[in-house]
Each structure stands twice: as C-alpha cells, then as structure tokens.
Amino acid sequence: MTAFWAEPDFDAHELVQLVHDRASGLTAIIAVHSTHLGPSAGGTRFWHYNDPAGAMRDALRLSRGMSYKNAMAGLPMGGGKAVILADEQRIKTPEMLAAFGDAVEGLGGRYVTAEDVGISEADMVAVSQRTAHVSGLPVAGEGSAGGDPGPFTAYGIYLGIKAAVRHKLGKDSIAGVHVAVQGTGSVGGGVARLLARDGAKLTLADINADRAAALAAELGGVTAASDAIMATPCDVFSPNALGAILDDAGIATLDCPIVAGGANNQLARPEHGVLLAARGILYAPDYVINAGGIISVATEYLARRDSRTGNVAEVNALVEQIPGRLEAIWQESESTGVSSDVVADRMAQKLIGRG
Numbered sequence: 001m002t003a004f005w006a007e008p009d010f011d012a013h014e015l016v017q018l019v020h021d022r023a024s025g026l027t028a029i030i031a032v033h034s035t036h037l038g039p040s041a042g043g044t045r046f047w048h049y050n051d052p053a054g055a056m057r058d059a060l061r062l063s064r065g066m067s068y069k070n071a072m073a074g075l076p077m078g079g080g081k082a083v084i085l086a087d088e089q090r091i092k093t094p095e096m097l098a099a100f101g102d103a104v105e106g107l108g109g110r111y112v113t114a115e116d117v118g119i120s121e122a123d124m125v126a127v128s129q130r131t132a133h134v135s136g137l138p139v140a141g142e143g144s145a146g147g148d149p150g151p152f153t154a155y156g157i158y159l160g161i162k163a164a165v166r167h168k169l170g171k172d173s174i175a176g177v178h179v180a181v182q183g184t185g186s187v188g189g190g191v192a193r194l195l196a197r198d199g200a201k202l203t204l205a206d207i208n209a210d211r212a213a214a215l216a217a218e219l220g221g222v223t224a225a226s227d228a229i230m231a232t233p234c235d236v237f238s239p240n241a242l243g244a245i246l247d248d249a250g251i252a253t254l255d256c257p258i259v260a261g262g263a264n265n266q267l268a269r270p271e272h273g274v275l276l277a278a279r280g281i282l283y284a285p286d287y288v289i290n291a292g293g294i295i296s297v298a299t300e301y302l303a304r305r306d307s308r309t310g311n312v313a314e315v316n317a318l319v320e321q322i323p324g325r326l327e328a329i330w331q332e333s334e335s336t337g338v339s340s341d342v343v344a345d346r347m348a349q350k351l352i353g354r355g
C-alpha cells in the first residue's frame, strides 16, 4: 500500500474520519488538519463526486486551507472540513443530517462545522439538534455576531483595498481611485457600496448584467462586460465572483497595479502568485483579505460556547486587523523577494506550529 500519509494533500492532518451510517445512508469524510490554535473549524460540503478520491482530495485541501485562513484571521481556531458524499440525485434526508451531527459530536469538539456549498442554514439547525459544535446558526438578535457573513467579508475587503492603495500608490484616500469590481453579489456589491461612499470611481461587471447595471446606477459607476472587466485599465482589480481567474491568460490581460478582492482561490496555480509579482502587481492573498465572514461566524460560535452574546463591534474589531496583516505580508514579500501568497502561507504555517 502506498503510504497515505505521504500523499501531498494529506499534509500531516491530525485526523481524517471516514463516516458511514448504514441506517440513513450517510457517507462522509471529516478532516481535521490542525487544532494547534483551537478547535478545527470549517464548513460541510454536500456534493456529488464521481469518485470518492475526489471527495477525499477536496476535504483535505479545504481543511488545510481553513487552518491557514483561521490562523491568519487571528482566530483561536484550527482548520477542518467535512464532505458529505451525495448520490447522483443529491438526496439529503433529516436522518442523514442527524447521523452527521452524531459524527461531529463524536469528535468531542475537535471539529466545529458550518455551512458550505450544498448545505443551508436550515440544515445546520438540524445538525445542531445533535451537536453543539456548529457555527453559523441564525443570529440571536439585532447587533449580535453571526448571520449573513457577506457584509463582514465586504468590510474586510474594503479595508484591504484601502491598505493596498496606501501601500502601492501612496494614497491615504480612496477618493477618485478607480476600482474594477468583478461580481456584484453579496460580497462585490458590499465592497462597491463602501468604496462609493468614499468617492472611489467604479467599473462594475456581473454575468447578471442587470444586477451590475442597477448597482452602477445606484452608486454612480459604469459597467463593463463580464468578459472585459479584467482588462479594464484601473488602479485596483477586485475579483469577487469566481476562483482560478488569475491564470496565464487572465494575468496577461490585467492593466492595474493592484489585485485585491474576496473570491476564494483566485490563483489558478501556485506559480501565478510569482507571475503577478513579476509583473509588479501587488496581490492581496485571498484568504487573508476575505476573512471577515469567518471572523463573524467564529465569533458567534465562541460567544455561544462561552454562554455570552457576541456582538458586531467585536467582529468589526477583528476585521479591522486585516489591513495590518496584509501590510506585514507585503513588507515581508518586498524584503525577501518571495511572492505575497507564499509569504502568507509561511506565516500561517508558523502560526499553526509548522513553520
């Protein structure tokens, strides 16, 4: 047998649990990458995979990603992830969710779950009937931590863009700075609104052209076609839609000194961070700048665990540390010549005791 432990994606996971519950038909993988900083936290994905190895790969990669993200967000939480293997019809039953809750409970708090692709808030409420180790539940009331993470993610990205403009362009104000925003959904729309308030010049694009046009009309910006936004000459390109957009072709079309946005996994491959740096483009590592949402979700969980109500001010105070982290990454990147994405990974590894 080839050593599973030697597979690159395994990356010294503390624990990988294969779950099967015969009565409900639940098949799941729970991956705990690191609990060095606290209980491992990361969402549960409900997805149909053609091959179980793909599910394992996803669980392991996403779980390691959560270790890095939570560490760089300054949270007292490690990284983990769960994948529920759906059948082709994607049938999800209350019994399966209950069995999944039991599996999470069985880990005794080493893994804290939340929503991810294919899992709704209602599903998480169902899981929470069987285990307390759930985050991202409905908020307790006005001003409480938790709820839709989008606005907190957007706030962190807005602060990150301001930090990038200060660092790269030497400007303390965002007024008149031209930002091209790809994706005007929960995150991109929120970023655009915050930037507009400060007088930024906006070009907006969305595959839902009506959505981009409505927001541009509201905020006084212009729109671009969704296949033209990356090539828009601007000060900041802010990707807030898809991942893997920073590939050879995408990077070649960029006409801007800064890339800073919230989409997950923006670099198609690790070498694309180097390519951005070689073009002199300042890159804000995605999982550092988009951590506002996880900060909100984790704060809600930690407050509930400690029998208190977390509040928005607490979340915002943590989100406001994002610019300082980005600045530290960029400074280190410039003094060492190592691209910002790799610097971020190394900082995260150090924080989880694996430097």
Ligand code: NAD
Residues within 6 Å of the ligand: 149, 150, 151, 153, 182, 183, 184, 185, 186, 187, 188, 205, 206, 207, 208, 211, 226, 240, 241, 242, 243, 262, 263, 264, 290, 291, 293, 294
């Ligand atoms: P959303 O679904 O609310 O918005 C995404 C928008 O992008 C939609 O309006 C969609 O029409 C548009 N879009 C899709 N493909 C596009 C394309 N090719 N060109 C232009 N627009 C396109 O999603 P969201 O919550 O705003 O998330 C956006 C990104 O941010 C995702 O990559 C997500 O993983 C990431 N993210 C979100 C959060 C959060 O708190 N919501 C946190 C961290 C990361």
